[in-house]
Amino acid sequence: MRQTWRWFGPKDLVSVDDMLQAGVQGVVTALHHVPTGQVWQPDQIADRQAQLAVMRDGAPSGLAWEVVESLPVSEDIKRQTGDWRAHVEAWKTSMRNLHAAGLRVICYNFMPILDWTRTDLVYRLPNGATCMRYDAIDFAAFDLFILQRRGAADDYAPQIAETARARLATMSDDRREQLTGNVVFGLPGAAERMTLDDVKDHLARYDDISPDRLRAHLVDFLAEVTPLAQELGMRLCCHPDDPPFPLLGLPRIMSTEADYRAVMDAVDLSANGITLCTGSLGARADNDLPGMMARLGDRVHFLHLRNVALEETHLGGSFHEAAHLEGNTDMVAMIAAILAEESRRRAQGRDDWQIPFRPDHGQDILDDQSRKAQPGYPAIGRLKGLAELRGIETALSHPLVAQRG
Structure with a gap:
């Protein structure tokens, strides 16, 4: 090795x-x-x-x-x-x-488009260390209610969507902005701080693929x-x-x-x-x-x-x-x-x-x-x-x- x-x-x-x-x-x-x-x-x-x-x-x-x-x-x-x-x-x-x-x-x-996707870049662990994390509910909240991607509702079970809506309601404006920045970190042009419309434009080019x-x-x-x-x-x-x-x-x-x-x-x-x-x-x-x-x-x-x-062990679940x-x-x-x-x-x-x-x-x-x-x-x-x-x-x-x- x-x-x-x-x-x-x-x-x-x-x-x-x-x-x-x-x-x-x-x-x-x-x-x-x-x-x-x-x-x-x-x-x-x-x-x-x-x-x-x-x-x-x-x-x-x-x-x-x-x-x-x-x-x-x-x-x-x-x-x-x-x-x-x-x-x-x-x-x-x-x-x-x-x-x-x-x-x-x-x-x-x-x-x-995406090189990788995480919802948290400095998630704090019980021992004080930090790591990257993917939270499935946070991601659903971003996709459904922040990005408001066309067709997103079809990709989530009703219970997940409702849980994501409730999660979003607990987020401060700073956390919503941070979540958006974390997700688009893996998108081209992230260093130039892409807008949500830019993200939607990238996604639309894959509609038929x-x-x-x-x-x-x-x-x-x-x-x-x-x-x-x-x-x-x-x-x-x-x-x-x-x-x-x-x-x-x-x-x-x-x-x-x-x-x-x-x-x-x-x-x-x-x-x-x-x-x-x-x-x-x-x-x-x-x-x-x-x-x-x-x-x-x-x-x-x-x-x-x-x-x-x-x-969570199901496909698409949270992990860190x-x-x-x-x-x-x-x-x-x-x-x-x-x-x-x-x-x-x-x-x-x-x-x-x-x-x-x-x-x-x-x-x-x-x-x-x-x-x-x-x-x-x-x-x-x-x-x-x-x-x-x-x-x-x-x-x-x-x-x-x-x-x-």
Whole structure:
């Protein structure tokens, strides 16, 4: 297991020095400042590599950019509208430029509009730590009565709608504004503070796109880019929906094992693979994460290891981001399945036998709460998670355990 760390560039409040002291082996980053649909130029890629190669005092960090997350797929590609063909060609050119710079793994997602959805970004836990949370009733209140999305009433049982109405009545104006800001945080342009009319406009463009049609568009995209990735020796890995159930009337197509299997079978090349995110997929009680690793492991090119605590087991229920060993996913069983897959790959002589992973998200603890880094990406909370994951890997790999197992 290759220990990596997500970094958002020079503006990230968690620095190169911080991640180096966390003991990571490689860096996961992207050119977040380049507009979606434009080519990532060689000089821009080189600049990012140079930025993470040095510590604050100019000393070499010894760290390298190892995984791209994410090379974004435009909404035009997802909908097959506007300049989508030009955007595909730009994506392929960016892939060639990344290959020339030594990059081999590219994570992307095919979620319409939303990168992820939470109702709380600093939900307080009993021990004083804070985390991100999805409250199903708060979200329904936003959808039904703040956004007032057309057709929303058809998506909620009457009892849920009434509970959401009552919840909204208890919210102050500040909480309503905060809830809106939290939901649109995962929408394009959120930094420019999109209006509710902007959100409705984005949603309306998906009115006629069913899950089957969106899946067909993903297959068309992969049919274009995967052969080039295969030729270059690169690995593409699609991130699952977050959360993995329908929201705002948008289609969801990467939420289950069957979803991944269908897309891999449709473009059956080894370069067409998976980012197996235990946090996103773990927000469904019916997803068997260790089993998915065992059955789909041959095509798992990247791992996000985090945990969620399901507050309700039904699909679409509330959940919050748990500490890495405290949620609903059995992380010991998960890491055992990962190590088994790596062992198989070594026996096969695969160059990619070691799978990169990162401690995804984390609770804000200790000094994280004053640092106020990117939501979900604290320094100490992720360091704690990495230490726990590293400890499990070390224990399961130890000869004493191997002899007994």
